[in-house]
Amino acid sequence: MKTGDSFNLNLLPSQAKFQAARMKLQKIIRQYMVISAISWVLVVIVTFILFFSNGIILNAEKKKYDEALNIFKGMSEEVVLSQQIKYRIKVLGQILKDRFEYSIAFEKVTSIFSEKAKLTKFDIDKEKRFKIIVSTADKDGVNYIEDKVFEVNKGEIEGIKNISISSVKYVAETRNWDIIMGVILK
């Protein structure tokens, strides 16, 4: 047995001091080791509890989702029809938005003048500009047409941008005033 061994009580004073210091250090180290080990065990337990509990919850939620998805897939006919409706509305909406509606344009042009002046002819060119002939029997009618043109050009009539009178003529055969105009829609 070595001199200074813990079992040998015949120690030199320096060895006794060393032994005492060593035992004190050993005690401190043990305390720290116990604290570390307990902390480690706690961390391990908490980690595994969180890990596995989340795993169990995840599996349960996935099961619920799969059940719901299966019910949804079982409604395939309704799904297909609903999606088809949605998609086709978008497509048709785009087509209708892009197209120039001649009938609406015609309605706008024909609605400019009331019965005081009769729209006898209209034509539309490639730039979507209308050329119209409006007939009226008397001076009041001509004044009415002039007032209407003035209103349009002031922007008071919805949907029509501009009217320009290109010619006014009196037709002896019909005893009417024919006013030829160009109409630009908004």
Add this chain to the structure above:
Amino acid sequence: MSGLNLPDKIFGTDTRLIVLALEPIVLGLVILFSMILVIVPKINEIPKRMAEIKSVKTKTVEVNEKIKYLQTVDQEKIRVDAIKLNAGLLPEKSAYLLVGVVRKNAADAGYEVDDFSLSMSENKIGQSAKKNIFNFEKLPVLVTLVGPTNNYVNLIKSLERSLPIISIDSLDTVSRPDDTSMVKLTISAYYMPDIGKINYENLKLSDLTPTKEEVVLLSEINEFKEMPVKINTDIGETVYTKYERLDPFFTP
């Protein structure tokens, strides 16, 4: 320590001190390696799992909302709307169908089809016509109609308020002295292939429910007159007849 028979000093340090340090070092290494190899990866996995739980829960709620919507919506109305909207596009990629639709519309307004011409390249399957974001194809036809001048506006209105949807690309009118008009129109109808297989998992509720604007549009389209669409076999298909005629230039 007596069994191990260790020297008094190792590298000038008292062996008893080294032995004393061994236990915490071993414990430290065990803790360190277990942390690095097991605990930290598991800790990293936990937020991912929590996020996945949240994501699955959200997806379940979305699927349940879709189920609820489909259960509450009037199935008969959906069918009627689907049929109406299907009529908005040509059932086949054939411009001949469009001529048939125009003929029917023209007849309603007292007009007759005088002549028509198709762009053959647009009519061949496999050659794509003008495409767009929705992948529908435009099939143009040049058609000349003859009929009473006073029904001209009605004709245009009828064409623009019928299904399949028709766009008038150009319009030229020639008035005749007998109160009839010759209307030259370049019109187009539209064809779109099927959407394809549905991905149920990626389908959102908004992919099934029309917006307010779309509902308004749907009610507008519902007012359009649905025209019967069928291929005019007199034009599109002819039966091949073989005539046994002699070659007048044949020299035996």
